[in-house]
Amino acid sequence: MLENLNKFAPFLLMFVVIYFFMIRPQQKKAKQEKVFESELKVGDKVITKSGLHGKVSELSETTVVIETMAGKLKMERSAISMEMSASLAKK
CATH class of the missing domain: 2.30.30 (SH3 type barrels.)
Known part of the structure; x- marks a missing residue:
């Protein structure tokens, strides 16, 4: 079972890195743009x-x-x- 976890660990780590460096900032910027548009x-x-x-x-x-x-x-x-x-x- 531990071997299976070791096989998937790099993929899990890659997903976490992609989430924090690409997906999350993009969502934050989209939210800021919505607020900006509503405050015009x-x-x-x-x-x-x-x-x-x-x-x-x-x-x-x-x-x-x-x-x-x-x-x-x-x-x-x-x-x-x-x-x-x-x-x-x-x-």
């Missing part, structure tokens, strides 16, 4: 994942209207980059 408010300056800069002018449950220099754009909340918008807010 009118007047926030944001940057989209495609690089568009603008200011939030309207919000609905799943979409957001961003006012840019070219006009207003309606897009999904998930299209707003958490990292780039946070760096913009720090400036």
